[in-house]
Amino acid sequence: MSLDHQFDKKHLWHPYTSMSEPLPCYGVESAEQCLLTLESGEKLIDGMSSWWACLFGYNVPELNAAAKNQIDKMAHVMFGGLTHQPAIELGKKLVSMTPKHLEKVFLCDSGSVAVEVSLKMALQYWHAKGTPKSQFLTIRNGYHGDTFGAMSVTDPEGAMHDLYHRFLPEQIFAPQPSICFHEQWNSDSLLEITELVINNKSNIAAIILEPIVQGAGGMYFYHPEYLKGVRALCDEYDLLLIADEIATGFGRTGKLFACEHADINPDIICVGKSLTGGYMSLAATLTTEHIARTISDGKAGVFMHGPTFMGNPLACAVANASLDKLMNMNWQQSVKQIEQWLQQYLSPCHTLSTVKSVRVLGAIGVVQLNEAVDVAVVQKKFVELGVWIRPFGKLVYVMPPYIITEAQLKQLCDAIYQVVTPS
Structure with a gap:
């Protein structure tokens, strides 16, 4: 036809x-x-x-087989109050693969939602600590998705989301890192983001960035020492670091995760895109025991997010097969x-x-x-x-x-x- x-x-x-x-x-x-x-x-x-x-x-034969095997059992079941083997297995894989200390896994349905979840985690973390913060710091020419929170941390000037800027929360933007991946490092590249952190630290919930490779914002590769410096700033001024690895995760940059180029561990990481080998939409946001415990012990008592297709069994089964294929090759x-x-x-x-x-x-x-x-x-x-x-x-x-x-x-x-x- x-x-x-x-x-x-x-x-x-x-x-x-x-x-x-x-x-x-x-x-x-x-x-x-x-x-x-x-x-x-x-x-x-x-x-x-x-x-x-x-x-x-x-x-892909292995991914086809995983989808066919799972669909005869159940294509979907709500994740509220229920669980299943594909989600548990995927959680184990993600905890073992991602940078150290990321032990709590929130399975969601797209990359943009994973970013929304990461932002909400950071905001709720500080609220639970009794010191609410309302802004995020990021770098220009980044891209984090098309939903509203994600758009707010995507460079608003001359970018695809420019026409929405009056409706978005106002975030703090540092200049794009000036030193490319293969150039000689100069610590002066960190001066402007350092100044922004010092001047706004009391209201910054987290720094969010795409580690090493800025994707849809310009396909720019910046120096690993910049990322290492940002991690040090977060440690010095008690800020959270969110790594958006949706485009860079699972080997695309030559490391399993781009954070490994700088040998740093984020406080929150977002993964998606190739998680299922491109078969269907699935993403995840991982964070630390400390952040998860702080949120859970706060006034709300729970993390306030729950997508309908969270932890979808069919997507999780295919993701497990995809990650197995990746790690076995x-x-x-x-x-x-x-x-x-x-x-x-x-x-x-x-x-x-x-x-x-x-x-x-x-x-x-x-x-x-x-x-x-x-x-x-x-x-x-x-x-x-x-x-x-x-x-x-x-x-x-x-x-x-x-x-x-x-x-x-x-x-x-x-x-x-x-x-x-x-x-």
């Missing part, structure tokens, strides 16, 4: 697009490993891991190999007048242009070249599945070079 594109165009609202002049949509018939098969029969190499979630590509070698291929095959882009910079970290490759792209035009060119790459703004980037072959990755990089080459 052919897809009804007219209905889609008229009635289905796709992300970050207009209903009056929607961007073109390409119909996908099926997907296998790193290939998307369009309804026309064309096959596209997926460079996006479906927004960074499909670590092992598509139609040599993911470090796979990510390192992808990093080397990206460095090699994206390097020709350095010579182009349209290109401002090229950067690679782990299984992330970014070509930053001098001018913003026309998404519809560029997307069509990529499809004609047999690849699926979804640029935004001035950024053309890839985050491929960990199973991608060298030939497939080279085709992705060659396509980027061809598309961004001046005509």
Whole structure:
């Protein structure tokens, strides 16, 4: 059956697009490993891991089996007053995998909700201590999601959430870290955030940031010593540190979690996206025994959050299979190999007048242009070249599945070079 594109165009609202002049949509018939098969029969190499979630590509036997096995038992059951083996098993895995001291697991249904939960945890923690605080400090050019709390800690100036800023809580924004991942460290990079902490410490509930890699806010890689310095500031001035690892978790940067580049432990961590290998929506927020106990012993007596699909058994079962697959493969070698291929095959882009910079970290490759792209035009060119790459703004980037072959990755990089080459 052919897809009804007219209905889609008229009635289905796709992300970050207009209903009056929607961007073109390409119909996908099926997907296998790193290939998307369009309804026309064309096959596209997926460079996006479906927004960074499909670590092992598509139609993964182990994940298929986990979903099929679980759905015959129960697809969903409320988590209030009930529990089940998939959630318990997933909790054990997350506690053992994540940075030290993160022992309490709140299972929710999306990355944005995981961030909302982390913010509420921080606010309720200080309320329970009898010293309520109402603001968060973060760094510019970050991105934490599209719900209101998450939007408030996403840079409001010139960003995708600019038009909502009058409705959002006013947060404190430090400049983007000035020193990139591979540059020589200079501690002066911490001066401005240090000053902001000193001047606002009595009202800062937590510092929240994306460790090492700022994702949708600009695909920027900053120096690990900056993150280490922020952890030290939180320790010195008794602030909580929230690490948003939704995009960076589970090996994407070359470490299992990006916090490991700086050898630090956050007080709260958010994970999502690739948690289920891209099969369905699931996220988690983990925190320490101390924070959980303080919240639980406070006036409210409970943590005030409870999504309907919290701890969904089907999602948890697939997440368990995905994490098992990750830990049973040599993911470090796979990510390192992808990093080397990206460095090699994206390097020709350095010579182009349209290109401002090229950067690679782990299984992330970014070509930053001098001018913003026309998404519809560029997307069509990529499809004609047999690849699926979804640029935004001035950024053309890839985050491929960990199973991608060298030939497939080279085709992705060659396509980027061809598309961004001046005509």
